[in-house]
Amino acid sequence: xxxxxxxxxxxxxxxxxxxxxxxxxxxxxxxxxxxxxxxxxxxxxxxxxxxxxxxxxxxxxxxxxxxxxxxxxxxxxxxxxxxxxxxxxxxxxxxxxxxxxxxxxxxxxxxxxxxxxxxxxxxxxxxxxxxxxxxxxxxxxxxxxxxxxxxxxxxxxxxxxxxxxxxxxxxxxxxxxxxxxxxxxxxxxxxxxxxxxxxxxxxxxxxxxxxxxxxxxxxxxxxxxxxxxxxxxxxxxxxxxxxxxxxxxxxxxxxxxxxxxxxxxxxxxxxxxxxxxxxxxxxxxxxxxxxxxxxxxxxxxxxxxxxxxxxx
Numbered sequence: 356x357x358x359x360x361x362x363x364x365x366x367x368x369x370x371x372x373x374x375x376x377x378x379x380x381x382x383x384x385x386x387x388x389x390x391x392x393x394x395x396x397x398x399x400x401x402x403x404x405x406x407x408x409x410x411x412x413x414x415x416x417x418x419x420x421x422x423x424x425x426x427x428x429x430x431x432x433x434x435x436x437x438x439x440x441x442x443x444x445x446x447x448x449x450x451x452x453x454x455x456x457x458x459x460x461x462x463x464x465x466x467x468x469x470x471x472x473x474x475x476x477x478x479x480x481x482x483x484x485x486x487x488x489x490x491x492x493x494x495x496x497x498x499x500x501x502x503x504x505x506x507x508x509x510x511x512x513x514x515x516x517x518x519x520x521x522x523x524x525x526x527x528x529x530x531x532x533x534x535x536x537x538x539x540x541x542x543x544x545x546x547x548x549x550x551x552x553x554x555x556x557x558x559x560x561x562x563x564x565x566x567x568x569x570x571x572x573x574x575x576x577x578x579x580x581x582x583x584x585x586x587x588x589x590x591x592x593x594x595x596x597x598x599x600x601x602x603x604x605x606x607x608x609x610x611x612x613x614x615x616x617x618x619x620x621x622x623x624x625x626x627x628x629x630x631x632x633x634x635x636x637x638x639x640x641x642x643x644x645x646x647x648x649x650x651x652x653x654x655x656x657x658x659x660x661x662x663x664x665x666x667x
Contacts, residue, residue: 356494356549358425358460360384364411364449365430367395369507370464373541374428379403381545388420412445417452426460426548427453429488434477434509435601435609442480443487450491460495462544463488467499467533467559468618475614489557496553498543500560501620504641505537506648511641513607514575515649518583526596526608528569528587531619533561536639539630546634558629561622563638568616574641578649 361378365371366387375385379401388409389395395406409416411431421427429449433441446463453461469481488495502510511534517523540560547553566574569587576583588596597613600606622629630636 358549360425362386362421362424362427371430373537374544377541377545421452421456428462430464435606438476438480442484446484446487461493463497465497465499467501467620474617475611477615494554496547497557500535501533503537504534514572515579518576518581523583524586526588526593527616530568530616531621533565533621534641535560535562539636559622563640565621578646
């Protein structure tokens with residue numbers, strides 16, 4: 356299968372930017388739709404990327420951005436909001452648009468442990484969208500990552516901000532994750548684009564180690580030089596915290612996030628890693644990368660703190 360032109364839906368997001376950078380080094384022409392072009396400034400300089408303003412939820416605009424494409428990569432995902440529109444209806448529209456435009460190759464981002472009967476709307480909607488894609492009759496590959504880390508992430512970077520508080524009440528402290536490095540995920544997508552062995556497959560993507568939420572927050576505190584009192588909340592208080600923060604600006608945590616954490620986001624920690632087995636990618640450990648972007652996110656603040664401790 357020859358793939359020279361790819362439409363990267365969700366390409367202006369965290370994972371999308373990494374995939375876009377990787378595919379442009381392979382001389383693949385990219386079309387990246389976004390609602391506001393100015394929000395994708397760092398993609399405008401990529402030599403083979405065409406960033407276009409479009410509402411991909413509109414069938415006519417979706418047809419416009421898919422015209423002339425050989426393949427589509429769908430990365431759209433949200434942690435709160437209209438899950439059905441983003442995770443179910445959009446994949447359905449993308450599949451229909453691929454058929455109308457003669458595109459047979461579709462790569463899709465799902466989520467680890469997504470599926471019907473899960474306790475959260477996020478995981479159920481991701482599972483439904485995955486099912487739509489995998490039963491579409493197109494040549495599909497689906498990826499189910501655990502929490503993804505790397506520069507610009509919304510997990511460890513958030514923890515690095517929260518640990519500046521002297522006391523941090525932590526909901527669901529025992530929830531389990533197996534963080535996977537964003538560059539590993541990007542390479543899996545890029546390597547699968549034309550690889551026949553990946554056609555019709557779904558892959559769980561995880562890093563080399565499992566961590567509890569408490570361990571991840573403690574690690575972020577350690578790397579950034581903070582020492583908050585982390586108070587793990589029981590189940591009832593965790594739900595109450597989620598209920599309260601759901602209505603605050605920024606939606607730090609919602610009840611659906613709480614329900615999602617009822618399902619451990621881990622692969623088989625004792626089995627072979629899919630990244631190594633399928634693509635020959637040695638999964639990157641959290642400790643190899645996180646200090647490079649967490650420890651340096653607030654250099655002036657750290658300098659001032661050292662001066663204060665030294666009595667200067």
